[in-house]
Amino acid sequence: MRALGWDDHFAAAYAPFDRIDARPGRVLRVDRGVCTVLTTQGADRASLGGGVMAQAAADSVQLPCTGDWVVVRDWPDRRTTIEAVLPRRTQIVRRTADKDASGQVLAANMDTAAVIEPLDSGPDLGRIERLLALAWDSEAEPMVVLTKADVTRYPDAIVDQVREIAPGVVVLAVSADTGAGLDELRPQVAEGRTMALLGRSGAGKSTLVNALAGTTVMTTQAVRRVDGKGRHTTTHRALIPVPGGGAIIDTPGLRGVGLLDGSEGLVAAFSDVDELALRCKFADCSHTTEPGCAVQAALDDGELTGRRWASWLRLQRELAHESKRKAVRLREEQRAARQRARERHA
Ligand SMILES: Nc1nc2c(ncn2[C@@H]2O[C@H](COP(=O)(O)OP(=O)(O)OP(=O)(O)O)[C@@H](O)[C@H]2O)c(=O)[nH]1
Ligand SMILES: [Zn+2]
Secondary structure (H helix, E strand, O other), rough: OOOOOOOOOHHHHHHHHOOOOOOEEEEEEOOOOOOEEEEEOOOEEEEEEEHHHHHHHHHHHHOOOOOOOEEEEEEEEEEEEEEEOOOOEEEEEOOOOOOOOOOEEEEEEEOEEEEEEOOOOOOOHHHHHHHHHHHHHOOOEEEEEEEHHHHOOOOOHHHHHHHOOOOOOOOHHHHHHHHOOOHHHHHHHHHOOOEEEEEOOOOHHHHHHHHOOOOHHHHHHHHHHOOOOOOEOHHHHHHHHHHHHEEEEEOOOOOOOOOOOOHHHHHHHHHHHHEEEEEEEOOOOOOOOOOOHHHHHHHOOOOOOOOHHHHHHHHHHHHHHHHHHHHHHHHHHHHHHHHHHHHOOO
16 A cells, blocks of 8 residues: 555545545545445455545536546445545646546555656647646646657657647657667656656557556556447556556547636646746736747747647646636526525515
C-alpha cells in the first residue's frame, strides 16, 4: 500500500471509517460503476455504497475514479461496497460533453500529470497547451513526454520547440523502442509515486506503460469493445502498479478535452503570456491597438508567436463561454426552484 502512495495523510482520513468489516484500498479501474479495488487482500470488485451514490448524484466529480483511495466494506452476503472516497490530493477533471457540462475525473492522487504527445506526426502544440492547462489544474506536477522519439531525426529540436510553449514544465523525449529517455522518467514512478498519462488515442500511452511496468500488463487489462456508434473505444482507465516502484495511471485516449469553468491552470500554462500582459502600459489593455502594449511588441519582434497568442485567446474565450453557460444554468435552476415554491404555496 505504501508503494502505491498510501501515507499518514490518507491513514488519518481513513481513521473515522475504521471498523472490523472495512478496509482501505486504491481503485485500479472503473467499469460501468463497478470498481476494481486493490487492498492488502488483493484485487476486489466493489459496487457503490448508498452514501457514495447519493453524493455522486449531486456532483459527478464525487464518483470514485482510478487512483482514488477508498473505504471498502464487506457485507455478510459477500458483497463488497465502496463506502467512501477519501479526499483527493490531486485530480484531473475534464468537462463532460453532455449539456449540463459537469466535471468528469480522469485520474486521482497522482504526483505527476504527464501530457503524452507522439513525435511521429509533428507534435500538436495546441493540444499540448490545452492538456497542460488540465495538468496544471490537477495540482500534480505537470510534465510533457514526447513519445516515439526514434521515428524523428531531430528530437532535440522539437523538444526545444515544445519547451517554449511549456514554461516551468519538464519536457522529455522518450522511445519505448530504443529505451531512450526512459531512465529520466522512472523517478516519476518510484515507490510511493503515481504518474498519470494524458493524451490522445495512439499517443503511445499503453506502450509507455509496458516499457515502465515491464510486462505486457496493458494488453491483458485493456478491454477494447465497440461502443453504440460502432467506434472502437478503449474502456480501460487503469492504474498499473510498477513492480518495485509506484504506479502509472493510463487515462482513456482523449478525443478532445474541455476546460472547466474556473480553470486556473490556463493562466499557469500560459504564464509567459500572462507576464507579458502585465507589462502593458495600461492595466486594462486589450492588446490590440493601445500604445505601450507589451503583447503587440512581443508579437512584432517574434518573442511571442502568433500561434501561441491565438491559442491563448481561443482557450480564454472557451472558458468565458463556459462560465456564461454556467451562470445561465444557475439562473434557470433558481427560477425553477422559485416556481416550485410558489406552486407549493398556491
Ligand atoms: N516507433 C515507435 N512506435 C511506438 C512507440 N511507442 C508506441 N509506438 C506505436 O504507436 C502506436 C500507438 O501506441 P499505443 O501505446 O497503443 O497508444 P495509446 O496512447 O495507448 O493509444 P490508446 O490505447 O488508443 O489510448 C502503436 O502502434 C505503437 O507500436 C515508440 O517508442 N516508437
Ligand atoms: Zn497590451
